[in-house]
Amino acid sequence: MIRLHQFPPPEGLPVSASPYCTKVELYLRLTAREHEVVSAPDPRKSPSKTVPWVTWSDGGVTTDSSAILERLEREGPALDDGLPEAARARGEQLVARVESPIYFSTLFSAFVDQEGWMTHREYVKAGLPWLLRPIVPAFIRRSQVIKCAANGFTSAADYAKGVTAVEEVSAALGDAPFLSGDAPRVVDCCVWAQLVGLVYTHHATPPREALRGDARLADYITRVAARGGYPLPSWS
Ligand SMILES: N[C@@H](CCC(=O)N[C@@H](CS)C(=O)NCC(=O)O)C(=O)O
Structure with a gap:
């Protein structure tokens, strides 16, 4: 199971307070990847000291939203599949x-x-x-x-x-x-x-x-x- 660690949403909003977290969460939703969102208000707990970070089913960890999306695209189903x-x-x-x-x-x-x-x-x-x-x-x-x-x-x-x-x-x-x-x-x-x-x-x-x-x-x-x-x- 993919676990996405992200800043919680500000009051009244359905998206994380961090756009970089929202970027990954939206990707996971659009590709219907099974995942769990973990509230992480303290970025010091992240290996890079920033959110988002993801823990993969194999136990590996990736920080940086672009690196996370690159791995997800490689593994598929890719959102850019078929795009020239x-x-x-x-x-x-x-x-x-x-x-x-x-x-x-x-x-x-x-x-x-x-x-x-x-x-x-x-x-x-x-x-x-x-x-x-x-x-x-x-x-x-x-x-x-x-x-x-x-x-x-x-x-x-x-x-x-x-x-x-x-x-x-x-x-x-x-x-x-x-x-x-x-x-x-x-x-x-x-x-x-x-x-x-x-x-x-x-x-x-x-x-x-x-x-x-x-x-x-x-x-x-x-x-x-x-x-x-x-x-x-x-x-x-
Ligand atoms: N390049 C990183 C940027 C991540 C980033 O700047 N995250 C901010 C929240 S939007 C953060 O964790 N800030 C904590 C801090 O600066 O101490 C990514 O794309 O994941």
Whole structure:
């Protein structure tokens, strides 16, 4: 049995607080792989100190969402089965361009923006033992501020990178139901997970507003959610 260790969902949402976890969970659901989700609020328990991580039936462990998906694709049933190589490569290039700027837009708004932190702090506290709740959130926040800066998000001006990424996803989707055409593929797992993280950002950031204002992307989020069996609450 595949065991997916992931951050629990924030209150009221059916998806993990970590888009990288959601990416793997969506993949497992779309390929109907038997799996168990294990709530892992403390990433220090992971061999890489990040979520997600997966333990396989053979006892092996893989961290990093992309490495997990690569193994699942190799073992099959593969989500990209039958997809022409050029389309698969286009999907990979899109993910390489948009995954990180959307992720760091969401992370910046949760940990660096004071307004977002006021709400997100409560989620962080809830994952900690009582004794650690008064002190540790500030250290976690600090580490995420450093992580954002190391990835080019030092001020609110960097939200522009998230807006560009959202616009790029919209252009890549066009009028198709999914990013590579008629069926959800690996690219959809990667990109949808980031969009769904961003769309529920607590306060109005430029990337969140760009996403919420794009009817095509809003429909896409809902369409993929239905395929994955996620009952998404309204975000408007
Ligand atoms: N490249 C990794 C990134 C994973 C990642 O950044 N996970 C975040 C949650 S979304 C994490 O565990 N953060 C904990 C920390 O930074 O201490 C993957 O794709 O799995």
